[in-house]
Amino acid sequence: MATTTAAQRREADRAAYDAFLAACPSRMVLDRISDKWVGLLLAALADGPKRYSELGRRVAGVSPKMLTQTLRGLERDGLVEREVTAAVPVRVDYRLTPLGAGLHRAVLHVKDWAEAHVEEVLAARDRYDSRADTESG
Amino acid sequence: MATTTAAQRREADRAAYDAFLAACPSRMVLDRISDKWVGLLLAALADGPKRYSELGRRVAGVSPKMLTQTLRGLERDGLVEREVTAAVPVRVDYRLTPLGAGLHRAVLHVKDWAEAHVEEVLAARDRYDSRADTESG
DNA sequence: CTGTATCCGTAACGATACTG
DNA sequence: CAGTATCGTTACGGATACAG
Numbered sequence: 001m002a003t004t005t006a007a008q009r010r011e012a013d014r015a016a017y018d019a020f021l022a023a024c025p026s027r028m029v030l031d032r033i034s035d036k037w038v039g040l041l042l043a044a045l046a047d048g049p050k051r052y053s054e055l056g057r058r059v060a061g062v063s064p065k066m067l068t069q070t071l072r073g074l075e076r077d078g079l080v081e082r083e084v085t086a087a088v089p090v091r092v093d094y095r096l097t098p099l100g101a102g103l104h105r106a107v108l109h110v111k112d113w114a115e116a117h118v119e120e121v122l123a124a125r126d127r128y129d130s131r132a133d134t135e136s137g
Numbered sequence: 138m139a140t141t142t143a144a145q146r147r148e149a150d151r152a153a154y155d156a157f158l159a160a161c162p163s164r165m166v167l168d169r170i171s172d173k174w175v176g177l178l179l180a181a182l183a184d185g186p187k188r189y190s191e192l193g194r195r196v197a198g199v200s201p202k203m204l205t206q207t208l209r210g211l212e213r214d215g216l217v218e219r220e221v222t223a224a225v226p227v228r229v230d231y232r233l234t235p236l237g238a239g240l241h242r243a244v245l246h247v248k249d250w251a252e253a254h255v256e257e258v259l260a261a262r263d264r265y266d267s268r269a270d271t272e273s274g
Numbered sequence: 275c276t277g278t279a280t281c282c283g284t285a286a287c288g289a290t291a292c293t294g
Numbered sequence: 295c296a297g298t299a300t301c302g303t304t305a306c307g308g309a310t311a312c313a314g
Contacts, residue, residue: 025248025251025252025255026176026247026248026251026252027176028251028255028258029247029248029250029251029255029258030170030171030176030244030247030251033167033170033171033247034167034170034171034172034173035171036171039163039164039167075265076261076262076265076266077258077261077262077265078257078258078260078261078262078264078265079258079261099254099257099258099261102250102254103247103250103254105250106246106247106249106250107167107247109243109246109247110163110166110167110170110240110243110244110246110247111162111163111166111167112243113166113239113240113242113243114162114163114165114166114167115162115163117236117239117240118162118165118166120215120236121165121166121214121215121216121236123215124213124214124215124216124236125213125214125215127215128212128213128214128215129213
């Protein structure tokens with residue numbers, strides 16, 4: 001009965017592995033910041049609290065659904081704080097918590113690396129693509 | 138004819154915005170590391186070169202397709218190097234380039250933050266979920 | 275051993291309309 | 295203003311079979 005070994009082995013691995021990942025802090029955070037809008041939102045909130053609609057304008061292109069959804073996720077993780085002011089038109093402000101600010105700083109390191117090395121990456125990309133062209137021709 | 142203003146405005150914004158994002162270094166890198174397997178591969182390669190199948194085992198659960206696809210993306214960006222040894226069973230090793238090692242270090246900052254603050258995040262999450270339960274009850 | 279090509283299911287995302 | 299609910303699409307990831 002070794003005919004399904006590879007597939008079943010992978011499946012078994014994946015089970016144990018998923019459990020492991022659920023407890024893996026870096027994986028959890030990587031998942032968070034990999035959300036399409038999280039990085040933008042963190043940046044948008046970095047220089048002070050913003051209203052819901054203000055955020056909608058700052059990250060240009062986000063739908064209400066994704067804005068709310070992303071904000072909720074961030075709020076759940078204690079990264080942003082939601083403050084409701086019960087005025088005539090309701091007013092809601094979002095702000096980074098200290099925790100959220102910390103994450104933002106960590107992500108900033110990645111951003112710094114990116115800005116410092118983007119040219120090298122782009123150059124590598126060009127080289128790779130040219131090579132691919134050459135080899136197919 | 139202002140009935141479609143909001144939608145069309147968003148669409149227009151998104152066009153300009155996508156162009157902007159394409160040139161945004163941090164966005165580009167965030168997109169890279171948001172690839173489900175990039176983080177794991179970076180970590181797997183951090184302590185030295187590995188063979189294709191070795192990587193497959195280290196990141197337990199990855200399919201050949203995703204392994205190759207991710208490796209190719211990394212190689213294209215100059216983050217990993219692929220070395221083929223034309224032996225009887227073909228042998229292929231992958232290693233981090235200096236560029237790739239640099240990115241790994243940047244991501245490590247995020248990992249460090251994650252490990253330092255995972256408990257706070259988890260606590261926040263519990264609090265949020267309890268609150269949600271309470272409010273619906 | 276090291277991939278490549280194909281098919282398929284899921285889940286993320288986006289657009290829209292509607293509510294408090 | 296600040297969301298929520300629903301629907302459609304699409305792109306990502308996984309399984310499988312096959313090739314060099």
